[in-house]
Every structure is written in structure tokens, then in C-alpha cells.
Amino acid sequence: MSSLYEDLTPGFANHNWQVHKFGGTSVADSNCFLQVAKIIEDQLLDDNVPTDASKHHLAIVLSAMGGKPKVTDLLLGAVRYASLRDHEQVSKQLSAVLEKHRECLEELFCEEQDREEKERLTGVIEEGLEDIRDILKTVSLMKWEAERISEVVSGYGELYSTQILTSLLKRRSQQRYNSVSHTKHIHHEFVYIDARRVITIDEDVIQDGVVVWHTSEEKFKQIFDDEMAKLVAAGCDSTTVLHFVITGYVAININGVAVTLKRDGSDYSAAIMGKILRANSISIWTDVDGVLSADPRRVPLANVIPEVSFDEAMELAYFGAKVIHPKTMQPAVSCEPQIPIYIRNTFRPELRGTRIFNSSTTTKHKDKVVCGFSSVEGMALINVEGSGLVGIRGVDKRIFGVLEYHNVNVALVSQAISEHSCTFATREDQAELAKRVIEEEFGKELKLSHISSIDIRAPVSIIAAVGDGMVDTTGVAGRFFSSLGGAKINVLAIAQGSSERNISAVVWSSESTRALRAVHAAFNLSNMTARVGVIGMSEVGASLLRLLESEREALKSNFDLDVQVCMVCPNVGSDEIISLKNDDTQSEAQSITIGAVERAKRGPSDKAKTSFADEQLAVASKGGLSNVFDTVFRNECTLHAIFDCTNDEIVSRYHADWLRAGIDVITANNRGLSGPKHQREDIKEAEKWNGKQSGVYMRETVVAGGLPIINTLRSLLHSGDKIRRIDGIFTVVKSYVMYRISPPPNASHCSQFDVNSTDGVFEGDMKAYVGKACSFSQAVREAIELGLTEDDPALDLSQEYAARVLMSLARELGMDQENETDDITRNSDVLVGIHSSLDFQNLPPYIDEQVQKRVDDAKAKGCVLRSIGSIDVKTKSIQIRILEGKCLTSNVLVL
Numbered sequence: 001m002s003s004l005y006e007d008l009t010p011g012f013a014n015h016n017w018q019v020h021k022f023g024g025t026s027v028a029d030s031n032c033f034l035q036v037a038k039i040i041e042d043q044l045l046d047d048n049v050p051t052d053a054s055k056h057h058l059a060i061v062l063s064a065m066g067g068k069p070k071v072t073d074l075l076l077g078a079v080r081y082a083s084l085r086d087h088e089q090v091s092k093q094l095s096a097v098l099e100k101h102r103e104c105l106e107e108l109f110c111e112e113q114d115r116e117e118k119e120r121l122t123g124v125i126e127e128g129l130e131d132i133r134d135i136l137k138t139v140s141l142m143k144w145e146a147e148r149i150s151e152v153v154s155g156y157g158e159l160y161s162t163q164i165l166t167s168l169l170k171r172r173s174q175q176r177y178n179s180v181s182h183t184k185h186i187h188h189e190f191v192y193i194d195a196r197r198v199i200t201i202d203e204d205v206i207q208d209g210v211v212v213w214h215t216s217e218e219k220f221k222q223i224f225d226d227e228m229a230k231l232v233a234a235g236c237d238s239t240t241v242l243h244f245v246i247t248g249y250v251a252i253n254i255n256g257v258a259v260t261l262k263r264d265g266s267d268y269s270a271a272i273m274g275k276i277l278r279a280n281s282i283s284i285w286t287d288v289d290g291v292l293s294a295d296p297r298r299v300p301l302a303n304v305i306p307e308v309s310f311d312e313a314m315e316l317a318y319f320g321a322k323v324i325h326p327k328t329m330q331p332a333v334s335c336e337p338q339i340p341i342y343i344r345n346t347f348r349p350e351l352r353g354t355r356i357f358n359s360s361t362t363t364k365h366k367d368k369v370v371c372g373f374s375s376v377e378g379m380a381l382i383n384v385e386g387s388g389l390v391g392i393r394g395v396d397k398r399i400f401g402v403l404e405y406h407n408v409n410v411a412l413v414s415q416a417i418s419e420h421s422c423t424f425a426t427r428e429d430q431a432e433l434a435k436r437v438i439e440e441e442f443g444k445e446l447k448l449s450h451i452s453s454i455d456i457r458a459p460v461s462i463i464a465a466v467g468d469g470m471v472d473t474t475g476v477a478g479r480f481f482s483s484l485g486g487a488k489i490n491v492l493a494i495a496q497g498s499s500e501r502n503i504s505a506v507v508w509s510s511e512s513t514r515a516l517r518a519v520h521a522a523f524n525l526s527n528m529t530a531r532v533g534v535i536g537m538s539e540v541g542a543s544l545l546r547l548l549e550s551e552r553e554a555l556k557s558n559f560d561l562d563v564q565v566c567m568v569c570p571n572v573g574s575d576e577i578i579s580l581k582n583d584d585t586q587s588e589a590q591s592i593t594i595g596a597v598e599r600a601k602r603g604p605s606d607k608a609k610t611s612f613a614d615e616q617l618a619v620a621s622k623g624g625l626s627n628v629f630d631t632v633f634r635n636e637c638t639l640h641a642i643f644d645c646t647n648d649e650i651v652s653r654y655h656a657d658w659l660r661a662g663i664d665v666i667t668a669n670n671r672g673l674s675g676p677k678h679q680r681e682d683i684k685e686a687e688k689w690n691g692k693q694s695g696v697y698m699r700e701t702v703v704a705g706g707l708p709i710i711n712t713l714r715s716l717l718h719s720g721d722k723i724r725r726i727d728g729i730f731t732v733v734k735s736y737v738m739y740r741i742s743p744p745p746n747a748s749h750c751s752q753f754d755v756n757s758t759d760g761v762f763e764g765d766m767k768a769y770v771g772k773a774c775s776f777s778q779a780v781r782e783a784i785e786l787g788l789t790e791d792d793p794a795l796d797l798s799q800e801y802a803a804r805v806l807m808s809l810a811r812e813l814g815m816d817q818e819n820e821t822d823d824i825t826r827n828s829d830v831l832v833g834i835h836s837s838l839d840f841q842n843l844p845p846y847i848d849e850q851v852q853k854r855v856d857d858a859k860a861k862g863c864v865l866r867s868i869g870s871i872d873v874k875t876k877s878i879q880i881r882i883l884e885g886k887c888l889t890s891n892v893l894v895l
């Protein structure tokens, strides 16, 4: 059997080492500590039977206890309160630190035989807190939150957690060893190391310092040799395997002063240890399944990226992906051979996690160009602008020189080639300082108005797309920015490094979650989510809801679009809306289905209601239209739409407000477009609101039930065609009734809906009608029965409905300024006596007589009668007339 030393020849630094770092989230309480212990023991399982093969040695790096609150935050809070001389708060913070550890120790060391160890550890913590109190006295006297002192104090959390874990591992290892036959089993020895005895930083080289590798390695070698000698002296042989449990975050500088590797720096500690040990892997254990394509708290549909390159991980981390510290990659990349880093979930150790190494999912799969998105919050954008900046050399040098001098960190710079302005992003809390020092530096230029303004825009966020696959791929920026545009997000500044691995956009912080979700979906990393409200639940509304329900999966898979109906307003008059309760949870919201609407309408007593998707209930509530916006809009959601399936005047008054709020309005309701002039103007203005960040007004269905007339009209206009006139029959009721009272003389057949392939209500033998005229009142009764009329048939039979349709078309031609719906109706050739209060099942005989006379006159001339709406662009007139003409086909006339 080999000696203890031989296992590690030619020295401690070899590939038998594995580094495992557990973050604060992994040691938040006693259960987490036990889980960590289990993971460590599982790593050693294969080594438990002694063989001559080399064994794994673990270097376990630990953060301070996390959870809420994090111990590091409590300690830093204590320093801040001390500088404000708030002694009560200092004491509260430190008591919370003690309590958190004490509770954990009580639970971990609850057996009688553990009492001594528990008391020893409690003593360690109390002693440390005593030292901290002494240090804070100085802070309080000086009223100064010195960085050095914050560093020393904040590092205590790691000293505590690491000693607790070492003790736990030792005890469990001993227990296991005692329970089996010694000859068969390996004994694992865990040794605590305060990283300040090893990791040495030179702070004079660059800000935040660099690791002095040689010194750090020497120091570790010494510790290693000492520990080995101790084991040999205790009579251990190669059945004993040495492991180290090392504090994260803390280090020492070359002058022997305690420092830290800065917030979240324990990942970096792990990587430094990895390089010192020439480890074969570094595992970062945390509370997520790996590196995700976006922060899961912001983008719930983010998914694990199996492999990212060192470069991608660095960019993601720098741009706020908190899962790994940006510096972690550097020791691993610079090691020879390079060391793979694994990000894994402490609470789901069975998952493989993400591997960070020299290849990437984005380069392996051609369809993936972007691996993920992240964002930096709490930033400010500063814009220095003025004619005096153009062509003057040294302006940038002065701006950034003075910022550097005052320690203002610049995260992003954007300058157009015109040099008229220079824009940069910095942390929000440094923005005022940045502005002031630039004002001082450019005092003369400001006085001479060579610089016109120095503006701060805050709070803003930087959204970054990261991926090796972006290199040399065209169209990435286009896709990135058009998705932001599509989500109505205003981009304040942009930057793309020449590495092409990162595109960044600065957006208002209030819109950053929505922006992240939009870009995430645009690169097929998740579905785009649309929150949808449906108003009106008659024929159209109900069919639409059914359609959205049945097509949801197809929309997801074919268009990466998840349409979630979150609100239904079944009847505008009843003031009732049905919405999803608890739908603002982070989980994917369920859509309201037609069944849910029915159940919700039946009210809370209905037991069946609770069967609707877990806790997400469709509930009916009062509040009506004024609550629609609040129910549908969620800032973090990319797309919002309201389907107005009514023909209600009151609903149409909300269209402009919804558009301004960025909600797309999809409507067949032409009341807005044909309403009074101020309302029409309001809608027009709302469509262009705030640099076109408003919703899109989708109104194709206001004319001809969705036949693409408006689109066709626009295409003609856009391609330079001139439209002179539009003539047509503008309501289906008029078309039907006129056909029935005045059929084409030579008609020999009649088209009929194919009920097998459409859902048409038009059934029965239409041939019976061919060429056979009926009375006006009979035709009206048929039209009502066929469901062709509005709720009030007078709207169709007078010219009002057609007039509204014409107004909608006139708007597309820019003619709605000169016309009003009422004028069209007044000037039209109307049927005398049609009004809402008539009984349309029994129209008075004089109406039939009046109509019949005109039909007969026309017939005598070999003509038919048709109701024709016309728009004449030249004379800017719009009218509807009942005309006689020779019939070419059933509805096409020669006048």
C-alpha cells in the first residue's frame, strides 16, 4: 500500500483535487448544511474502498450563511449603522448574526455528546462578535464607514460557516468510520483553513487587486505539509484522505491586512483554489439548476444552458447573471490545462447543471446564436451634448479622465460618429457625482454654450444579449432591437463590442423585465407571452374565446407565442368582469376558457369552479371597463391585447386610452372610428403616442367582417396607387335583403355555405329562393333568423351601420376630416320610417308598399335595386344610395 505522501506526488498540486464551492443559498440553515454534507459524502463514495488508484481530495469552499437576511448583509449593515452612531441598530444586526448561527448549531449538534463542540463553536462566534464590537467602536468614533473596516468585519460570516461545516463533516466522518471495520474503510480527514492564510492579493497593481500566485501557492504548500506531517505523526497511512474546508470571500493583502474578494467573491475564491491545486474541476453549488438563459426571478421561462464557454460566462456574469462572479473564469482559463467549472443545484444534485469550459451550446447548435440575457439594474445614463464637442480632440479623454480620477465606474459608452454627444452609463448612486465633476471640468465650455447640456436619465438598466454564436452571424442586432420595438420598449442607448459576443441596450428600469422577456422570446429561448382580454361574449366573442382555447398549443409550437386570456368582460352593461385570481404568480398563467367563464358567472357558490387550474381561479368581479387595463396589463409581460367584440359606444371610448397604455386593440367595433370628431382624433393621436410606443389599432374587422379590405387599401396606397372611388354594398343585411326583394332576373343558381367545411349558419335549400322575390318584411325576418343583423336591426336597415363602415374606410383615405357619420346618414337615400322601436317581425305594411314600388319601377326598366355606398375622393363626398342598375352578377351592377 502506498504511503500517505505518495498519493499526492509529485506534490499537492495535481489532478486528484476537486473544488466544491457552496454559496450562501446552500448554507442558509441547518437543513442546508446537512444537504451539503451529504453531497460531499456522495462525492467520496467511490473512494471509500481503498485501492491503489489515486483518490480524490476535496477542497470545499464556503460562503457565509445566506437566506433572509444574509449574514454578510447583516455585518455590513452593522458597520454602516456604527458610522451613523445608531448603536441600537448595530446591536440588532449583531444579535441577528448570533441568533442565526446559534439556531443552526442547536439543530446540527443536538445530541448530548455534541454539546461540547456546540459550545466551542458558539464561543468562536461570540468571540468574533466581541472583536467586531471593538472594531465598530472606532467606526462610531470616527463616523466613518472605512472600506478596510467593512472588509474585515464582513468576512466573519465565512469564518463562522466554514468552521461549522468542518465540524459537522468531521463528526459524520468519524461516526461512519467507527461504524465499519477499519481495515476496509478509508478515513476522511477534514481540515479547516482560513483563506487569509493562503490567498494573497496585491492591491497596488490594479483596483481590486490581483492574486499573487507564487506566494499563495507557497503558503498553501506549507499548510499542506504541516497537516500531512500531523497525520503521519498521528500514525495515519494511505487509508486516510485529507480534505480542506476553506473560507470563501476572504483574503489577505501583501501587507498582511485582511481584505475580501468583494461581494459574491466566494466563487472567485473557489477558482483561485482550483488553480493553486491544479484541480480537475470546480463545482459551484447554488440554488438554481445551472446557468439559465436569464435570471429566473425576471424570466420564469428561462432554461438551463448545458454548456457555455468561458467567454460567454464572463459576459453573462459581468452583465448581472448573479449565478457566477465574473472573475471566477479567469483562474480556470489561465490554468494549464484549463479547468472546467460546473454550476449545480445543491437541492437537486441529480441534475448535471451547466458546464463552463472552452466550448458552447451556441457554437454547437446552428439554430442557437444567443445563449442568454442578463441585465444590470440601478444604472444611470449621462448624456453630454453640445456643438463644442464636434471635431475637438481630447474631449473624451477629459470626460473619462475626470471620471476615473473621481472613481466613477463607466459601464457602457455610446458615441455617434457626429461627436455631437457622448453618452455613458454609470451606477445610479454615482450619477450626480459624475455630472458635477464633468460640469467642473467643462466649466468654460458650458459658459460659452459649447456644451449645451449634461443630462442624467435614471434609473435605467442595461440589457445584454450574450452568445458566441453571434460572432459573424447577420441579423442578430435586427432581431434584438425589433423585439424590443415590438414590446413597445424605448431604447435609450446601445452598444456592441467588436467581439460581437454581446449586444447591449439601455432601457428604463421600469421596462427592463418586459424587455428581458421580449428578447428572451425573440431568440426562441422561451415563448412570447401575450396577455389578452376579451370584451363581449356574443357570437363573435364566444367563438374567439373557443378559438384561442383550441389553438393555444398550436400558437405556442408554430409561432412561439403563448396567448393567455386573462380577462373576459361578458356583458358590458352588467359591469362584470371575469379575471384570473392569483395570476400574477411567477408561474405560467392559465388562460380563461369558455368553461371557466360559465363557472365564474354562476358565482362563488358553484363548487365546480374550484376545479379550474389549481389556485388560479376565474373570478367574477364588479368594476367593469375601468378595471380592464389593470387586469390585463402586467409590466413584465411582452404583449398585451384587448379584443373588443362589441359594437358598443362606451367600450369604444376606451380604445384610445388602451392604445396609449401600449395595449393592442383588436376590434370589430367601428363606433370609435365613426364616432364624433374629437374621439376619432383622439384615437389617431393615441396610435402615435409616445414615439409610437402605443398599442396597434387592429381594425380589419370593422369592414366586411375581416376580409382584408383595409390591408389591401393600404397596400395600394403605399405602392403609389391613387384611389379615386370606392363603391360597394357595405352591410351583409343590405346585401341579403336587396337580393331577396329584387333578385337578379337571370339568376339560375345560388351559392350555399358548405356546412361540412364551415361553421356557417346558412343552411337549407337556397335554390328555392333563386329568382323568386319576396316582400321586404319577409326578407328582414329571414335576415334576423339567419343572425345577420345587429342586435338592433334598424342600424342595418337605416343607413347608419353602412355609414360607419364608410367612415372607417374614409379614414384610411385621409377623408375623415371633412365628414361625419351623421351627415352621411342624413344625405342618404333612406327607407322612410325605419327606426329602432319598430317590431321587425311585423313591419307596418306601408314600408313594404314603399319598397315594393321602387322594386317594381326598377324591374320595369330591366333593373334591380341595390343599396350602394360610395366614397368619391375628388369631391370628398360620402353617400349611400338605393340605386337601380343592370345586374352583372348577383351583386355587381352596371349603373
Ligand SMILES: Nc1ncnc2c1ncn2[C@@H]1O[C@H](COP(=O)(O)OP(=O)(O)O)[C@@H](O)[C@H]1O
Pocket (backbone or CB within 6 Å): 022, 023, 024, 025, 026, 063, 066, 264, 285, 286, 287, 288, 290, 291, 292, 293, 294, 295, 296, 297, 316, 320, 321, 322, 323, 324, 372, 374
Ligand atoms: N442567468 C442566470 N442563471 C442562473 N441564475 C441566475 C441568473 N441570473 C441571476 N441568477 C440568480 O442568481 C442566484 C444565485 O446567486 P446567489 O444568490 O449569489 O447564490 P449563492 O448564494 O449560491 O452564491 C439564483 O438564485 C438566481 O436567482
Ligand SMILES: N[C@@H](CC(=O)OP(=O)(O)O)C(=O)O
Pocket (backbone or CB within 6 Å): 022, 023, 024, 025, 063, 064, 066, 070, 072, 073, 157, 248, 249, 262, 263, 264, 265, 266, 267
Ligand atoms: N458572503 C459574501 C460572499 C459570497 O460570495 O456569497 P454568495 O456565494 O452567497 O454569493 C457575499 O455575500 O457577498
